Amino acid sequence: MKILTVVGARPQFIKAAAVSNIIRKEHKEILVHTGQHYDENMSKVFFDELKIPKPDYNLEVGSGNHGKQTGNMLIKLEEIYLEENPDLVLVYGDTNSTLAGALCASKLLIPVAHVEAGLRSFNMSMPEEQNRILTDHLSKLLFVPTKSALDNLKNEGIQKGVHNVGDVMFDATLNFKKLAEQKNSIIKELGVKEGQFILTTIHRAENTNDISRLKNIVEALNECGKDVVLPLHPRTKKYITDYGLNFNNNIKVIDPVGYLEMINLEMNSEKIVTDSGGVQKEAFFMSKPCITMRDETEWVETVENGWNRVVGTDKHKILDSIVNFYPEKKQENIFGDGNASEKILKLLNSCK
Template identity: 40%
Template sequence: MSEQNLAVVHIIAGARPNFMKVAPLFHALKAENCCRPVLVHTGQHYDVNMSDAFFSDLQLPEPDHHLEVGSGTHAEQTGRVMIAYEKICFEQRPDWIVVVGDINSTVACALVAAKLCIPVAHLEAGLRSGDLTMPEEINRIVTDSIANLLWTPSPDGDAHLKAAGVDDSRIDRVGNIMLDAYEMLRGKIEAAATYEKLDLTPGQYGVVTLHRPSNVDDPAKLKTLVERISSAAQRCDLVFAAHPRTRQKLNDFDLMTSLSNAKGVHLVDPMGYVEFMGLVRKAKLVITDSGGIQEETTYLDIPCITVRDNTERPITITDGTNRLTAPDAVEAAVDQVLEGEWPKAKTIEMWDGKTAGRVVASLKSRLH
């Protein structure tokens, strides 16, 4: 089939976790002769060191369209994405659009497409935390309600959608696309051996990532976390990959000095995907408030201490290595891991690095 006759599928990416999810799908679609994938980068999160590294690691080409919307309030960001993306759709109307995850770009592009009667597929659909104070939860609910095709990663996703009255014909469980990215780059990740650069012994250190406003914007909460992490680091080296915003808050609240001087704490800048996963794969434990790492640690059977009140990925708790932990209980959780009192992961169906193939098959069956 000539390129002119191929269905045009826009794949939307706006932040670092999106890149990891779209890369395996982009490569799988490129290998098929059913459609032409067009990569749209909204620029919702843009940092040269972070974004460029991710595109390079994931072997993604320069985006076909870069909306360059930048940061702002939720309304500003969502509005700018909608205005910019609508122009793209008018100029080159796609046959389908694929949105991933739960960021503002996800709901913004889904709204544009839905109002133009362009079919929308949502990859990573059906996730719910039940916490409507999280902007991401609003984005998930709205996107799932207007998407034509909902690709879920696990049975709880199916259940959430059915409970909301979504017809079975719109739901297709495909598995966890994040793990495709890991398997796609497993060779590079293993070769990275990031722990060697930090003079760490495999299996004898932990990794820390914290960035959620609920943790880092509250001076008392962040102080508690710094104290617990600093204390736990005396028994297990902890590599703290500090997001720029987290680093700023640590400085604002006069916590940076005590953290950086704490014995066993290794404060480092954010890393590219390959480098970071090269560190995580040999970790004894992970302390985080991120979403995707909860899944990756379950896949790798690494204890995950999630500093949150809830999670939109409950299967990582019921079947995995993830546990929700309050800030003041982080040190006690680390001790539990060190004492061997932590659950092992079960095998989760379709978390096998082959999700992109199932997504392509699902999309092909709906292309006309």
């Protein structure tokens, strides 16, 4: 079987690291990188560190408004699909690359498989929510990571081709955790102590593009009284400058880091404060309390299990959670057994 895989953003590179090498044991894979994330620290380093096969195509679409970015992807993907004539198109997650990959395949009557299907924040103002819903309704095979994702699809009338395989990011964490432990030099370079710093990421447009939300976040971090390590997303950096915001000396601002260094920072942190969906999960994998600076989350199990607190961008809630939030119960096994990639391969084989 010829499988064409579309990736374009950091979380998708991590998922592809777990799945592509498994797929290539039995099938021919064509890997297409849309170039949605193109900064070296957001793209190339992941392919190098995680030994992801070199992309067969790089569309180099870069950044831009949603319509322009997605439209450029569609135009370029259609040419590749017609040339390669794949048996199936595999997409991950909820980015513009996901939607473009699925929509182009659907228009050409090529079956679509969606890894990480069924997630819902129930906030349609999020581009990611629109992307994931549309992709799910276009897909023939839907690989869901959790029971709630399964329930979400059932509630939308999608039951055929749905399989709960577990979370491929959990696979990746288990595969690369030992390698990540060797990246401990970053802790020494930053001058922070293991288990005594807050790891923070900020990148969602709902936070970066709103001066009041971003200001609340920055002030909470400035006033928390703890060392904070902040790998700063390029878009967030731009808005910090545009809004004239400043960080106190307790905040160690660094460039975006590769996957292995990020895992090392996560496993050595005290708590994680983020607006990232993937980092929420990684916090859970590392048994770290997570404080989510969003108004809702698609990873509801982490909240229900008591290891994730959703606080929005209320300054006082962020501060209180940094100081006082500690889980009160043991984690449950909610993301599978670490063999999601093998299960996906078996299901793909059954469709030949």
